[in-house]
Amino acid sequence: MEEKTKKHPLHELEVKNVKEKIKKNKTLHEFMDFIKKGNVFGLAIGVVIGTAFNAIVNSLVNDIIMPLVGILIGGFDFTKLSVEVSGVPINYGMFIQNVVNFLIIALSMFVTIKVMSKLFAHPEPPKEEDKPAPKPETVVLLEEIRDLLKNEPKPKKKK
Numbered sequence: 001m002e003e004k005t006k007k008h009p010l011h012e013l014e015v016k017n018v019k020e021k022i023k024k025n026k027t028l029h030e031f032m033d034f035i036k037k038g039n040v041f042g043l044a045i046g047v048v049i050g051t052a053f054n055a056i057v058n059s060l061v062n063d064i065i066m067p068l069v070g071i072l073i074g075g076f077d078f079t080k081l082s083v084e085v086s087g088v089p090i091n092y093g094m095f096i097q098n099v100v101n102f103l104i105i106a107l108s109m110f111v112t113i114k115v116m117s118k119l120f121a122h123p124e125p126p127k128e129e130d131k132p133a134p135k136p137e138t139v140v141l142l143e144e145i146r147d148l149l150k151n152e153p154k155p156k157k158k159k
Contacts, residue, residue, distance in 0.1 A: 057108070061101045 021028075034040065066078050081093025135143075 053108075054105070055100055058103050061097060061104060065100060065104075066097055 005072040070077055078097050079091075080087045081096070082091045084090070
């Protein structure tokens with residue numbers, strides 16, 4: 001035999017109170033709306049994809065680009081470039097490598113955004129021929145009067 005669990009009347013009262021507090025607190029209400037819209041899920045997916053993309057870019061820079069650049073400029077490893085100042089090592093080779101990482105990420109994001117904007121761009125509606133705006137009624141009447149006066153026979157000059 002199944003036992004039905006009865007909810008305590010205070011439980012429903014507590015849930016009701018929480019909902020009322022959320023409605024009263026504007027910031028909390030906006031946060032709940034934000035979560036409901038799905039922006040949080042999109043943001044989470046973006047973070048996961050960004051992390052995976054970072055690993056790919058780091059591998060590209062560390063394993064392919066920087067060794068080739070090192071060979072071209074003398075066969076040394078950039079990551080080992082450093083200078084000691086007062087006994088403290090300044091690893092400027094790592095800085096160069098991180099700048100290259102940044103430039104590759106920035107370039108790939110630029111290309112991705114360009115491609116996505118072309119794929120999802122809304123085509124412009126076809127332009128209608130530029131028709132002149134309709135003339136106001138007073139202008140039309142004045143033009144008719146002008147045309148009538150032009151067509152009226154001119155009085156002959158007396159000599």
